Structure formats: structure tokens, C-alpha cells
Amino acid sequence: TSCNSGQDTLFVGDQIVAIHGPGAGVRFDYADYNTNLTRTPFNGFDTGDLVKLDIRRAGVEMAISWSMPVRSNRSQLQRLSTIWIFLPFWLAGTAVLLFLRPKDMRWRLLILQNYVTGLWLAIGTVSFSQIFGSTLLLIGLSWLIMPIYLHLHSLIPNPVRVKGRWVIPALYLVAGVMALLNMAGFLPLSTYYLALLIGIGGSLTLLVLRAVRSALPAERSVLNLMLVGIGVSLLPGILLWVLPGFFIENYAPPVLITFLATIAIPMLSFFYTYALYKHRLGNQEVRANRALTSYSFIILYATLFIFVFVLVGQRFQLDANVSTLAILMSTIYMVIAFVARPLFERFMNRLVYGTTYEPEHIIQQFANEIPRALSPTYLSSLLVNQVMPSLLIRQSALYWLIEERAQRLYAEQTTPIPSLMEKEDIAQFQAHLSTFLADDLAETETKLPEGYGWVRLVIPIELDGRAVGLWLFGRRDPDDFYPQRDIALLTTLGSQVGIALESTRLFGIEQQRADELERTNFELHRAIRVKNDMLRNISHELRTPLTAISGYTELLLDGVAGDLSPDQKELLSIVADRGQDLRKMINDLIAYQQNRAQEMEMMVVNIVEIARAALQTTRTMAENPNYAIQNPHTFVFDCSESQLSVRANIAQLNQVFSNLLSNAVKFSPQGGTITITVRAGTHQFEFEDQEVAAPLFASEPLPKEIVELPAIFVLVQDEGIGIPAHELENIWLDFYQVDGSATRRFGGTGLGLALVRDIIHAHGGAIWANSQLGVETIVTFVMPRAEVRQ
Numbered sequence: 001t002s003c004n005s006g007q008d009t010l011f012v013g014d015q016i017v018a019i020h021g022p023g024a025g026v027r028f029d030y031a032d033y034n035t036n037l038t039r040t041p042f043n044g045f046d047t048g049d050l051v052k053l054d055i056r057r058a059g060v061e062m063a064i065s066w067s068m069p070v071r072s073n074r075s076q077l078q079r080l081s082t083i084w085i086f087l088p089f090w091l092a093g094t095a096v097l098l099f100l101r102p103k104d105m106r107w108r109l110l111i112l113q114n115y116v117t118g119l120w121l122a123i124g125t126v127s128f129s130q131i132f133g134s135t136l137l138l139i140g141l142s143w144l145i146m147p148i149y150l151h152l153h154s155l156i157p158n159p160v161r162v163k164g165r166w167v168i169p170a171l172y173l174v175a176g177v178m179a180l181l182n183m184a185g186f187l188p189l190s191t192y193y194l195a196l197l198i199g200i201g202g203s204l205t206l207l208v209l210r211a212v213r214s215a216l217p218a219e220r221s222v223l224n225l226m227l228v229g230i231g232v233s234l235l236p237g238i239l240l241w242v243l244p245g246f247f248i249e250n251y252a253p254p255v256l257i258t259f260l261a262t263i264a265i266p267m268l269s270f271f272y273t274y275a276l277y278k279h280r281l282g283n284q285e286v287r288a289n290r291a292l293t294s295y296s297f298i299i300l301y302a303t304l305f306i307f308v309f310v311l312v313g314q315r316f317q318l319d320a321n322v323s324t325l326a327i328l329m330s331t332i333y334m335v336i337a338f339v340a341r342p343l344f345e346r347f348m349n350r351l352v353y354g355t356t357y358e359p360e361h362i363i364q365q366f367a368n369e370i371p372r373a374l375s376p377t378y379l380s381s382l383l384v385n386q387v388m389p390s391l392l393i394r395q396s397a398l399y400w401l402i403e404e405r406a407q408r409l410y411a412e413q414t415t416p417i418p419s420l421m422e423k424e425d426i427a428q429f430q431a432h433l434s435t436f437l438a439d440d441l442a443e444t445e446t447k448l449p450e451g452y453g454w455v456r457l458v459i460p461i462e463l464d465g466r467a468v469g470l471w472l473f474g475r476r477d478p479d480d481f482y483p484q485r486d487i488a489l490l491t492t493l494g495s496q497v498g499i500a501l502e503s504t505r506l507f508g509i510e511q512q513r514a515d516e517l518e519r520t521n522f523e524l525h526r527a528i529r530v531k532n533d534m535l536r537n538i539s540h541e542l543r544t545p546l547t548a549i550s551g552y553t554e555l556l557l558d559g560v561a562g563d564l565s566p567d568q569k570e571l572l573s574i575v576a577d578r579g580q581d582l583r584k585m586i587n588d589l590i591a592y593q594q595n596r597a598q599e600m601e602m603m604v605v606n607i608v609e610i611a612r613a614a615l616q617t618t619r620t621m622a623e624n625p626n627y628a629i630q631n632p633h634t635f636v637f638d639c640s641e642s643q644l645s646v647r648a649n650i651a652q653l654n655q656v657f658s659n660l661l662s663n664a665v666k667f668s669p670q671g672g673t674i675t676i677t678v679r680a681g682t683h684q685f686e687f688e689d690q691e692v693a694a695p696l697f698a699s700e701p702l703p704k705e706i707v708e709l710p711a712i713f714v715l716v717q718d719e720g721i722g723i724p725a726h727e728l729e730n731i732w733l734d735f736y737q738v739d740g741s742a743t744r745r746f747g748g749t750g751l752g753l754a755l756v757r758d759i760i761h762a763h764g765g766a767i768w769a770n771s772q773l774g775v776e777t778i779v780t781f782v783m784p785r786a787e788v789r790q
Contacts, residue, residue, distance in 0.1 A: 009064045010055070012252075017061060020052035021045070029054075034189055037135040042068070085125065088266030089118025092273050100277045109152040110276065114269050116144055121265065136183050142192040143179035146199035147171045153203040156276060157222040160206075204230065217478030222275045225351055229271020232296050236303045237261040257306060264299045278352070279438045279481050286484040293348045300344075301337055305330070353483060362390060363492055370496040374507045376400075379500050380410035387493065388412065391486065395454055395474030400501055401426075401467055409501075414474060417451050421470075425449040429458050429470055434491060436482045457482045459490045463498035471497065546586065550579045584662065602763075604786045605653065607646050607712055608639050608678055614657030615676050622665055633671050639678040644712050647786040652759045659752040660716040660779055667777070668720030675717045683711035683782045685764060710785040715778055722773040731769065732757040756781075 018029040022044035033041065045051055050065045093114030096107065120141040127138040151168055154160045162168070178195065181187045207230075211223035240257045253261075274292055278285055366387055373379035380398070388396055395413050399406035399421050406421035428449050437448075437456050448455055454474040461469030471494055473482065482490075553576045555561065557569065564572065619635045646653075657676075664674045686704045723731060730736050734754045760767045765783035 010053070010066050011057070013057070015056040016053055017056055018054040020054075022049075033130075035185060037130055037139075037183070037185075037189075038133050040129055040131050085262055085265065086118040086122035089114045089121070089269050092266070092269040093118070096273060096277070100273075100280055106152070106155045106276065109148060109155065110272065112148050113152055113272070116141055116148060117269070120145060139182050139189075139192045140179045142199075143175045143182065143195045146195040146202075147175045149199040149203040150206075153206045156226070157219050160210075218480060221352070221478040225275040226272055228296075228351060229268055229275070232271070232299055233265050233268035236264040236299060239303055239307050260299070260302055260306065264303075267296065267299065270295070278483070279436065279479075289348070289352060289483065293345055296348070297341060297344050301340070305333060308333075353478075353481070353486070362387075362489060365390075366493060366496065370493065370500050372503075373500045374503055376409055376504055379497070379504060383497070384410060384412050391489075392477040393473055394476055397472045398461075398497070399470045399472070401461075401469050406470060409469075414472075415451060415454055421449075425452075426470065429472075430460075433458050433460050434487055436487065456480055457487065457490070459487070459494045461494045461498045461501065463495075463502050468498050468501050469494075546579060546582055550576065550583065553579060602647050602649055604645050604647050604788060605650055606643055607648070607653070607714070607783070608642060608644050610650070610653055611639070611657060611676050611678050611714060612637055614654060614661060615674075617658075618661040618665060618674075633665060633668065634673045636673055636675040638675060641678075641680065643788070644678060644680055645786045645788045646712050646763070646783045648763050648783065649759075652762075656756050656759050656781070657716075659756050663752060663779075664716055664718035664720065664777075668718045670720075672719030673717075674719075675715070677713075677715040677717070679713050680785065681711055681713055682708055683713075683766070684708045685711075685766070685784060687764070711782045712785050713780060713782050715780045717776060717778045719776050722775055722777055723769065723771040724773060725771070728769050728771065732767075 016030075018027055019041060020027055028039065028041065032039065042051065045068050047068050047070050049068045051068060053064050053066050055062060055064060093111045096114065097111050100107065120138065123134050123137050123141065127134040147168075150171060154162065154168075175195065178187070178191070182189075182191050207223055207227055211220055211227060214220050214223065236257075241253050241261055244253070245251045270292055274281075274288055278288070281288055366382075369382060370379070370387075373382055383396070383398065388394075397411040397414050397417060398409040400409050404423045406426055408417065408419045408421070411417055428447065429452075432448070435457070437458075452472070455472050456475070457473040459471040459473070460467055461471055471490070473490070474480075476482070553572055556564065556572050557576060615635055615637050619633075622633055622635075661674065661676075668674070684706050685708075686706055731753050734751065736754070737750045757767055760781045760783070763783050765781055767779070767781040769777065769779045771777040
């Protein structure tokens with residue numbers, strides 16, 4: 001009816017009652033067409049032949065002569081469309097046959113469904129011509145569809161319990177018998193519609209009932225996906241082909257609508273295959289999902305566009321002005337597509353995976369939180385209570401690699417697993433890193449360690465290319481499936497977990513070091529407290545009897561008890577001398593203790609006067625006839641100025657001069673010159689830089705700042721026994737003396753120079769010594785010069 005040839009004798013709406021020819025007396029009417037399924041209408045006629053037709057037009061029967069039309073390009077394309085509609089089903093069936101496993105009954109039925117459905121659609125497009133017995137093939141395929149569809153939908157996603165093993169074979173047997181009866185003419189021709197109704201309607205009913213009643217999220221996900229596939233594949237045909245026929249008189253669908261409805265039908269095969277085997281697609285699952293989502297969106301959006309703007313315009317006969325408005329609205333409609341596309345993708349992700357999250361959002365949410373987890377407990381709590389629920393993961397475990405074994409950090413809702421994983425078990429997991437493990441592979445083909453059959457995914461935890469852990473994942477909602485996008489997401493999160501594990505390890509080491517330092521510090525303070533208590537007790541217990549000994553010795557030397565012989569006086573002088581040494585030792589102990597226990601009161605003092613007074617005191621004691629040694633000393637004070645000020649504690653500064661001068665006298669037994677030199681100058685002092693940030697660890701000192709300031713130098717020089725060069729750094733240590741013989745020969749506690757060092761450092765100064773054995777020793781200290789306010 002769409003050709004130009006014969007348009008004056010045959011119009012749209014005419015009904016052909018009978019075809020005459022091609023031979024004389026040959027007549028092929030509508031009753032013959034319904035009963036003789038192997039005879040093809042217009043068979044024997046060629047292009048341009050006149051065909052005598054009996055037609056019915058507007059209820060009136062008439063005879064006309066109609067010229068056979070020329071075969072146009074459009075008719076050729078229509079014939080090729082039969083191949084196009086079969087091709088997607090053939091490709092889907094072949095892909096399942098070659099690439100998908102396991103080869104079970106569901107696998108076989110899905111292949112049959114694709115092949116049989118494709119053949120049925122291809123043959124159905126030409127069956128009206130009954131060419132090559134296509135009508136008989138259509139009837140047979142229609143009855144074959146019924147048991148295949150019902151059988152397949154009784155097994156997906158899980159088998160339905162059927163009472164009696166004979167039900168399914170009986171279904172195939174009944175379908176075969178009915179097909180033979182229908183093709184032989186014992187049943188009305190339209191009986192095969194009943195087979196289609198039972199097969200397609202029964203399958204759809206099974207899907208809907210199971211989707212509504214199923215309590216398992218995994219089953220609902222597969223069933224909902226299959227129902228959406230049915231809707232997408234049939235909606236264009238129903239909305240653009242079937243429904244318009246009820247509202248538009250003599251409706252003939254345009255080529256665009258026919259094309260859209262045709263390319264939508266294969267979506268059924270794609271959805272079924274993807275829903276049943278998405279777990280087996282591996283890295284191709286993401287591509288399949290995106291292709292399915294994009295294809296579905298294009299089909300649905302084009303369907304709505306055509307329905308709203310083409311069919312509605314055709315129904316209401318829009319004029320030119322309204323058509324302009326339609327163009328504007330269609331443009332807006334196309335712009336809306338850019339907004340609707342992400343929404344549809346989220347809907348499909350929710351349908352396929354049961355989740356609506358975006359991987360980027362998950363990474364942004366936890367990328368900053370995970371590396372800050374500095375304790376295993378906090379890290380485990382963060383992963384179990386926040387990360388896993390966000391990804392709908394119910395089973396997981398994290399192992400931390402330590403040397404050649406792995407220690408369990410946490411395990412959530414898993415079967416009992418060991419706290420330590422051995423090297424052999426780790427090697428078994430390494431063969432399946434970042435690969436989804438399907439249910440039937442976890443225990444057989446993959447050969448996971450015993451007790452880990454629940455594992456569906458193993459993510460390596462790496463840091464700088466070094467393995468630091470294993471992250472195991474099991475059950476998750478809705479169907480325990482881990483698509484490639486989630487594997488990539490968990491791999492990224494695993495990198496963050498690796499940073500957290502390394503931070504936890506380093507923090508643990510530093511925490512252990514801090515605990516050790518704290519214990520050491522506690523022990524040190526306790527030792528210092530015990531030492532101070534001991535020094536206090538010793539000084540008290542020694543000072544009391546020493547006072548009495550020294551007092552009575554002085555009285556005896558003064559002749560209170562009578563005149564003494566020269567021998568008696570020499571012996572008492574030795575006692576007095578040793579008593580004085582002992583008193584000096586006790587005073588050093590007391591000063592050493594007080595120097596650490598008390599805060600200094602500082603003031604500006606004239607160090608020249610303090611040095612001159614200290615030297616005079618030492619000279620007086622050395623010249624005392626009761627204590628004078630055999631070889632007397634000469635004392636020299638060298639200072640060109642009368643006023644040089646420093647900020648210091650007077651008592652402690654006197655202690656410094658006293659200790660240095662007493663050492664000079666004691667360690668120059670042969671006498672000689674003892675000189676104090678005081679002079680002004682400049683010196684580079686080291687101070688802790690308080691403006692610099694505190695160091696990372698408390699054990700590290702603050703950085704030093706070197707400042708050159710005006711200074712006062714004091715040198716104490718003697719001509720004594722000297723100090724070995726390798727001992728010059730040790731003489732400042734507490735209780736240190738050069739050797740044991742010196743202890744016996746000269747006495748002392750070894751605290752004098754240590755006390756001097758502490759006092760000078762407390763005043764912000766520095767001290768050092770230079771010496772030549774048997775020649776001289778020079779002790780030099782320097783202090784910052786203080787300004788004197790007039």
C-alpha cells in the first residue's frame with residue numbers, strides 16, 4: 001500500500017478477498033491462506049504483471065486489476081532488518097556459549113532462549129508471506145518458546161522447588177505435541193498465540209512473584225534487573241506502536257518508530273545475560289554495565305521524546321506556530337538529557353549493585369581519616385563501623401604483615417580464622433589478588449587456605465611498592481558481588497590503610513621509646529633523689545663530729561691545754577690539715593646538692609672585686625703557719641680595669657673562684673705562681689632558639705643559636721702537675737678524677753670542677769681548660785658582660 005504503482009486501484013484500508021492467477025482458473029482466497037500454510041500469496045507473479053484481485057472497500061466487494069510493484073530500496077532494507085533483529089540474539093547466545101561458565105542447565109537454557117527468540121523474531125517478520133514454510137516454523141518456534149521460557153525462569157536466579165521430576169519433561173512433551181497438531185491443522189491457526197501467552201506471561205508472572213516474595217537481596221537484585229530489561233525492550237513497541245493504534249485511525253508507524261522498537265528488543269537478551277553472569281565478567285563487567293546503562297538511556301529517552309513530540313503532534317495536527325514551540329521544547333528536552341543521565345546511572349547502579357555511592361565521595365570521605373588512625377584499635381573501629389557499612393560489606397578481615405607472617409588486626413562477622421597467618425597461606429592468597437572470586441570458585445578452583453572459603457576478594461595493602469598487609473572481603477549486600485569499580489575503590493582505600501598501618505607501626509615504636517624514656521627518666525629521678533638524700537645525710541653525719549675535731553685541734557694548737565713539743569705540734573697540724581680537707585669536701589657536697597635544688601637570685605656584680613677578694617682569701621689561708629705547705633706559692637692578680645660587671649649569683653660566683661683556686665693550690669705541691677687574669681672582650685655564645693618549633697621527639701634538643709656578645713674572660717693559671725690532653729674533657733664530669741693515685745695523693749670528691757661547670761653554664765657562660773703536663777694548667781671561663789646603669 002506504500003508504493004506508487006497501482007495507487008489508483010488499491011488504497012489504504014482495502015481488504016484483499018482473493019487473488020486470481022497466475023494460471024487460468026486459479027483462485028487463492030483468504031480461507032486458503034489460513035488453511036494452506038505452505039502456499040505463498042502472489043507466488044508466480046513478477047514486477048509489472050497485472051493481478052486480478054477481489055477486494056472489499058468500505059463494505060463493498062469489487063474486482064480490480066493491480067500492477068505488481070517494483071522492488072524498492074526500502075523493501076530491500078526491510079528484508080535486511082530480519083537479519084538485524086536476529087543478530088544481537090545470536091551474538092548473545094554465542095558469547096554465553098563460548099565465554100561464560102559453568103555449563104549447567106541455566107547456561108544451556110539461556111543459550112536456547114537467545115537462539116530461539118532471535119529465530120522467532122526473524123521468521124516472524126516474513127511469516128505473513130508464508131515463504132519457505134515460514135509460518136510453520138513460526139508455529140513450531142512459538143510452542144518451543146513456551147517450555148524453554150518457563151524452564152529457564154524456574155531456575156533463575158535460584159531453582160524453584162517443583163513437586164515431581166516429571167513436570168519439566170512433561171511440559172516439553174506437551175509443547176511438542178501441540179506444535180505438531182497446530183502445524184497439521186488439527187487446531188486453529190491462532191492456537192500458537194496461546195503458547196506465547198503461556199510462555200511469556202508465565203515467565204513474567206514468575207519473575208514478578210519471586211521479586212515480590214524473595215527475602216534474599218541477591219535474588220531481588222537479579223530479578224529486578226531482568227524485569228527492567230523486559231520493560232526497556234518492550235516499552236518502545238508498546239508505547240509507540242501498540243497504544244497509538246487505539247487512538248489514531250488507520251495508524252501506520254513511521255520508519256523511525258519501527259527502527260526504535262526493533263533495536264530495543266535485543267535489550268532483553270543483554271539484560272538477561274548481564275544479570276545472570278555479571279559475577280563472571282571480571283574486568284569487562286564495568287564496560288558491560290556502562291554499555292547497558294548508556295544503551296538503555298538512549299532507548300528510553302528517545303522513546304519518550306518521540307511519544308511526546310511526534311505522536312502528540314500527529315494526533316492534534318499542530319500548526320506552524322505551535323511547531324516552533326515544539327522545536328523550542330525539544331531543544332530544552334535534549335538539554336535536560338545531560339541532567340537526567342547521571343540520575344539514570346545512579347538508578348542503574350542501585351539496581352545492579354544495591355548502592356548509590358560514588359567512589360570519589362567515599363575516597364574523599366575517608367582518605368583523610370584513615371591515615372590519621374595511629375592505633376590498631378582506632379583503625380579497626382573506623383574500618384568496621386564506617387567504611388564497611390558505606391560499601392554494604394558485611395564480612396571483612398585485615399591482616400598486618402610482620403616479617404614472614406601476618407597478624408590479624410580485625411575480623412568482622414567471619415568464620416573463625418587464626419590470629420596469625422602463616423607464610424604458606426599468604427602465598428595462596430597472593431595468587432588471587434584484586435580478583436573477584438565467585439561462589440563456586442572459592443573452595444574449588446581457587447584453593448584458598450582452609451577456613452577462608454567465605455572470601456570473595458583479596459586486596460593487597462602496599463606502601464611504596466612494599467606489601468604491608470592483606471585485606472579480605474566476604475559477604476556484602478545485595479548479592480556478594482564486587483564489580484571492578486569497587487575493586488578499584490578498595491585498592492585506593494587499601495593504599496590509605498597502608499599509610500595508616502605504617503603510621504601505626506612508627507607510632508608504636510616511638511610510643512615504646514617514649515615509655516622506655518619515661519621509665520629511664522623515672523629511674524634517674526629516683527636515683528637523683530636517693531643520691532641527694534645520701535649526700536644530705538652524709539654531710540650532716542660528717543659535719544657534726546668534724547666540727548668537734550677541728551675545734552679541739554685548734555685549741556690544742558693555740559696552747560690551751562699547755563705547750564706542745566715540736567713533734568706534737570707537727571702531728572696536730574697534720575690532723576688540722578686533713579680536717580680542713582674533709583671540711584672542704586663536705587662543703588663541696590653541700591654546694592653540689594644546693595646548686596641543683598635551688599633557683600639562683602641574679603644581680604649585676606663587679607667580677608673584679610669578687611676575683612680579687614677570692615685571691616686574697618686563698619693567699620691568707622696558704623700563708624697560715626698551721627696550714628702552710630713546704631713550698632710557698634706566689635699569687636698574682638692581673639686586671640687593668642677596676643669595674644667589669646656581670647649578672648650573677650654572688651654566692652655561686654664565689655664558689656667558682658674558691659674551687660678553681662683551691663685546685664690550683666692543691667695540684668701545685670711544688671709551689672709556683674698562681675695567677676688570676678680578668679679582661680673584657682667578645683665571645684660567641686650558644687643559646688637555645690626558643691622561636692623555632694619544638695622537635696618531633698622530646699629527646700631531641702632545641703636547635704642552638706650563636707650570638708656574639710660583649711663578655712668577661714677569667715683565667716686561673718697555676719704551675720702544677722698538669723692534666724693529660726685526653727682527660728681534659730672528662731675533668732668536668734661528676735665525681736671524676738684523673739686516676740686513682742691522684743685520689744690517694746691529693747684527696748677530694750671529684751665534684752669541684754663539675755660544680756664550677758654547672759654554675760658557669762647556668763649563668764649562660766662557657767668554661768674550658770688548657771694544660772701541659774708538668775708545666776701549667778689554665779682554666780678559662782667566660783660570662784656575658786652586663787650593662788651598669790648609672
